[in-house]
Amino acid sequence: MMKRPTREERHHVCGRKRRYRSAGDALDAALLAGVERQSTAYRCPLCGQWHLARRFPNAATATEDFRRS
Secondary structure, three states: OOOOOOHHHHHHHHHOOOOEOOHHHHHHHHHHHOOHHHEEEEEOOOOOOEEEEEOOOOHHHHHHHHHHO
16 A cells, blocks of 8 residues: 655645646647647546646656656
């Protein structure tokens, strides 16, 4: 069984991200921002709402970008 994330962990993971009510709302926001081709929507396991994430052309880029955040 995994431990529940602390308040600080929850804030770090999704507290700074915009939340959307649906995947469609999130993808519409990406379209308006002009980044729809680089974005995908996912349901956050912590807040239950939707966030946008960047799509990466390859795993090496994704790993490197993840380490920097």
